Amino acid sequence: MLSWKIVTMYLNSCRKHDVEPNSAVLSWFSQAKIQSSQNEKCSITISLDQLKDADILPLKDVLMSSDSSHIDAVDLFLEFHSDLGKECVVDLMHGINAKLRVVDLQDLSLGKEFLRDLCQGGLACQVLNLRSIHIQKLNMIGSFLRLHTLNLDFCTSLASLRKDCFSGMPNLMRLSMCETRISNLLTITGALSRLPSLVELRFQSCLCCKETGSCPGLQGQQKLQTESQEKDESLVSECNKVLRNASIALKNFVTHHPSPICFEKHYRDYIISSLLGLEVLDNFPVRMMERELAKMTSAKYYEYLPYKRQHKESVVSVLNKREMGTSGVHFQKPFKPKQLYPHRNGQNFFLRSLCAAKLGSSTWPLLHPLSNFNHTFKPENKKLRPRQFEYHPSNQSLMVFGTLDGEVVVTNHENGKMVGYIPCIGAMSSVLGLCWLNKSPSKLVAGSDNGSLKLLDINNMSPEVADSCCSSIGATFDDFEQLTSLHVNSTDDQLLASGYSKGIALYDIGSGRRLQLFSNLHREPINVAKFAHHSPYMFATSSFDNDVKMWDLRQSLGQPCYTASSSRGNVMACFSPDDHYLLVSAVDNEVKQLLVADGRLHMSFEIASTGSSHNYTRSYYMNGGDYIISGSCDEDVVRICCAQTGKRLRDVYLEDESGNSIFVQSLRGDPFRHFNMSILATATRPSSKWEIIKVNLLASRDSGGEHCYGQCFQPSCCLGG
Structure with a gap:
C-alpha cells in the first residue's frame, strides 16, 4: 500500500527548492494512494497545464526516488494550454522516462530543438500523441521500443518521412496521420513496411472513430459477410458476393480529414498489397478477399522494380x-x-x-541542387537563375543552362566547375531554347523570348563571369519573335524555331539565314517543334489547339503526315531514342505515347489530373527509352513510368531546405546514366529563385547526406520544353 511517505517526500522537496507545493500535484498523489488501496495498478496522471516551471524539480525528485516504486506508470497530458518552458518538459520526460506510459503533447508549441531531441533520443512510453504539432519531416530514429500507438493527426506541416524514421519502433501497432501533407504513396509505403507489428493505419478517419481500429458501425455487416464466406468459401458466387458487399460498404463509408495521399489513384489497393500484416486501414477492416483483389490491382498499375x-x-x-x-x-x-x-x-x-x-535498395533517391556549386553566383553574390537546360549529347559531364536574365552558362555538373559563360544573348530576355549540335560537340544554339537566336562555341567562352564577352558567338540568326523552343536536326544543317504563334521557321545553321517561314500549321500557338533523332527531315509539332502533327520536309507542309489529338492543349512532344514512339504531354497530366509511323495510340499513362487548366505537363524519356519521367508546373512530384506497360515505378517529391514544396518547370533524363535526371524546379513565392536539381534514383539520399532545396517564382511556365 502506498503510504503518506511519498507526499511527505514531495513537501520536503518543495522546501528544499524553495517552491510552494502545488495542490494539483498533491491530488495526483492522493489518487495514486486510492488506486493502491484498491489493489489497482498504481499510476499517476500528470497534467502539464497545471504545472509551472518551478514545480518540475520537486515532482521529478519524488518520481525518481526509490520510495515511489509503487507508481509503475506515469501518463503525461496536455489538456488545454501550458506555459511550461520546453527545457522543463524535456527535463521531466527524461527524468521519468522509464515509467512513462502515455505521452500526450497535442497542440504544444515544441520548437525544432525539442522535436529533434525527442525524435532522436526516443522515449519509453507506450502511447505517443503528437497531434497538431508543427513538424515538417518525421525522423524518429531514436529508441521507441515499447511504443505501440503513435498519433500524428493534424500535423498540417508534416510532408515527408525519412528512410529510417520507424527503425526504432518494432512494436508499433497503430499509426494515425490524418490531415497531414503526406502525399508520396510509394515512398511512404516503403517506410511503413519497416514496421513489422503494424496492424492499424489511417490517413483519413471515420467521423465517429477517435482510434485507429475498425469502425463499430461496421461490425454487424462484417459478421454477416464472415458467416456468408464461411458457409462455402470454395464457391465463386459466394466470393463474388463477399467482394461486392465489401465494395459497396467501402463506397458508402464516409471518411474525414484526409491527407493528400488518400487522393492517389489506387491508394487503398497499393497500401494493402504492400503491408501484408495490416488489418484495418482508415477505420475500415481489410478482408482476405479485398487483399487478393488489391494485389491484382497493384500489379496492374504499379511496378515493384x-x-x-x-x-x-x-x-x-x-x-x-x-x-x-x-x-x-x-x-x-x-x-x-x-x-x-x-x-x-x-x-x-x-x-x-x-x-x-x-x-x-534506394527508396529515397539522392537529390543534389546545382546551387551547391560556386559557379551559380555572379559578382556581388548575385545568383544565376536557370530557366532552361540541356545535357550535352556526347560529353557526360557537361550541361548548359540559360537564365531568366538572358545568360548562357556551360557547366561541368559532375565537379561544379564553370566551363563557359555568355553574359546576355538578348537584351532583357529569358533563354527559353537551347540545343547542342550533334556533330560539332563544342557548339550549341540558344534562343531567348525576345526572338534572338545565336550559335555559340564553348571553345571560345570564358570560364569566368568577370572575363566573359561575346567572342564565342558564331552565326546570328534572323529573329523569331516570341520564341518558346528550338531544335537542330540530326545532320546539324537545319534548325526549327517555334513560339507563341501558329507557325514555325526553318533556318540554315551554317549561315544563320531563315530558309522558310511556315504559317498556320495549327489553329493555336505551337509550343514545341522537335526533329526526329535519326531523320533530318521528320519533325513533330505540338500545339495548344489539342493537336500533335507529324511533318516531312521532303513534302509540302500544306498537309501533315498525320494529326493526333489530345483532350487538352499540348505542351510538348518528343521522340523516343529509337524514333519508334512519340511522347505527347498535354495540360494537367494527360500523357500518352504514339506510334511515330502512323500516330496511333500505343500507351496512355494514367496520371491523375488536378483540375487546373494551368498545370502544364512535360514528359521525357530516360536513358535508353525504357522509362519516362513526367512533371507538371503546379505539382511537386516527378513520376517515373514504364514506357511499355505504363506502370508507375517511382515518384520523386521535391521540397526546399525549409520543407516547402517546389514545383516542376522542366526536366530531362541524363543521356549517359540510367535512372538519373535533372529537374528545373521553382516555388510560388515571388522572391524565390529557380533551381536545377540532379536526381539519382540508384543512390540513397540518406546515405549520401544530400537534400533537395531551392525556391523560385514561375512566370511563363507554359512556354518551351
Missing part, C-alpha cells in the same frame, strides 16, 4: 551471378525473347539487373 524484376536482389548477388554466367532473375511472367527486355545472359540484361538491385 524496373525491368519486370519481382524480387529485390543485392548488388553483390547480381555481380556474383554475372561472374558465374547465370541470371536467376524472377519475372512477373514467363520470359519471351521478343518482348521488352531480351538477352537474359547479355550485357544489357546484367546492367538492368544491376539497376534494379540499386533502385530497390
Whole structure:
C-alpha cells in the first residue's frame, strides 16, 4: 500500500527548492494512494497545464526516488494550454522516462530543438500523441521500443518521412496521420513496411472513430459477410458476393480529414498489397478477399522494380551471378525473347539487373541542387537563375543552362566547375531554347523570348563571369519573335524555331539565314517543334489547339503526315531514342505515347489530373527509352513510368531546405546514366529563385547526406520544353 511517505517526500522537496507545493500535484498523489488501496495498478496522471516551471524539480525528485516504486506508470497530458518552458518538459520526460506510459503533447508549441531531441533520443512510453504539432519531416530514429500507438493527426506541416524514421519502433501497432501533407504513396509505403507489428493505419478517419481500429458501425455487416464466406468459401458466387458487399460498404463509408495521399489513384489497393500484416486501414477492416483483389490491382498499375524484376536482389548477388554466367532473375511472367527486355545472359540484361538491385535498395533517391556549386553566383553574390537546360549529347559531364536574365552558362555538373559563360544573348530576355549540335560537340544554339537566336562555341567562352564577352558567338540568326523552343536536326544543317504563334521557321545553321517561314500549321500557338533523332527531315509539332502533327520536309507542309489529338492543349512532344514512339504531354497530366509511323495510340499513362487548366505537363524519356519521367508546373512530384506497360515505378517529391514544396518547370533524363535526371524546379513565392536539381534514383539520399532545396517564382511556365 502506498503510504503518506511519498507526499511527505514531495513537501520536503518543495522546501528544499524553495517552491510552494502545488495542490494539483498533491491530488495526483492522493489518487495514486486510492488506486493502491484498491489493489489497482498504481499510476499517476500528470497534467502539464497545471504545472509551472518551478514545480518540475520537486515532482521529478519524488518520481525518481526509490520510495515511489509503487507508481509503475506515469501518463503525461496536455489538456488545454501550458506555459511550461520546453527545457522543463524535456527535463521531466527524461527524468521519468522509464515509467512513462502515455505521452500526450497535442497542440504544444515544441520548437525544432525539442522535436529533434525527442525524435532522436526516443522515449519509453507506450502511447505517443503528437497531434497538431508543427513538424515538417518525421525522423524518429531514436529508441521507441515499447511504443505501440503513435498519433500524428493534424500535423498540417508534416510532408515527408525519412528512410529510417520507424527503425526504432518494432512494436508499433497503430499509426494515425490524418490531415497531414503526406502525399508520396510509394515512398511512404516503403517506410511503413519497416514496421513489422503494424496492424492499424489511417490517413483519413471515420467521423465517429477517435482510434485507429475498425469502425463499430461496421461490425454487424462484417459478421454477416464472415458467416456468408464461411458457409462455402470454395464457391465463386459466394466470393463474388463477399467482394461486392465489401465494395459497396467501402463506397458508402464516409471518411474525414484526409491527407493528400488518400487522393492517389489506387491508394487503398497499393497500401494493402504492400503491408501484408495490416488489418484495418482508415477505420475500415481489410478482408482476405479485398487483399487478393488489391494485389491484382497493384500489379496492374504499379511496378515493384524496373525491368519486370519481382524480387529485390543485392548488388553483390547480381555481380556474383554475372561472374558465374547465370541470371536467376524472377519475372512477373514467363520470359519471351521478343518482348521488352531480351538477352537474359547479355550485357544489357546484367546492367538492368544491376539497376534494379540499386533502385530497390534506394527508396529515397539522392537529390543534389546545382546551387551547391560556386559557379551559380555572379559578382556581388548575385545568383544565376536557370530557366532552361540541356545535357550535352556526347560529353557526360557537361550541361548548359540559360537564365531568366538572358545568360548562357556551360557547366561541368559532375565537379561544379564553370566551363563557359555568355553574359546576355538578348537584351532583357529569358533563354527559353537551347540545343547542342550533334556533330560539332563544342557548339550549341540558344534562343531567348525576345526572338534572338545565336550559335555559340564553348571553345571560345570564358570560364569566368568577370572575363566573359561575346567572342564565342558564331552565326546570328534572323529573329523569331516570341520564341518558346528550338531544335537542330540530326545532320546539324537545319534548325526549327517555334513560339507563341501558329507557325514555325526553318533556318540554315551554317549561315544563320531563315530558309522558310511556315504559317498556320495549327489553329493555336505551337509550343514545341522537335526533329526526329535519326531523320533530318521528320519533325513533330505540338500545339495548344489539342493537336500533335507529324511533318516531312521532303513534302509540302500544306498537309501533315498525320494529326493526333489530345483532350487538352499540348505542351510538348518528343521522340523516343529509337524514333519508334512519340511522347505527347498535354495540360494537367494527360500523357500518352504514339506510334511515330502512323500516330496511333500505343500507351496512355494514367496520371491523375488536378483540375487546373494551368498545370502544364512535360514528359521525357530516360536513358535508353525504357522509362519516362513526367512533371507538371503546379505539382511537386516527378513520376517515373514504364514506357511499355505504363506502370508507375517511382515518384520523386521535391521540397526546399525549409520543407516547402517546389514545383516542376522542366526536366530531362541524363543521356549517359540510367535512372538519373535533372529537374528545373521553382516555388510560388515571388522572391524565390529557380533551381536545377540532379536526381539519382540508384543512390540513397540518406546515405549520401544530400537534400533537395531551392525556391523560385514561375512566370511563363507554359512556354518551351
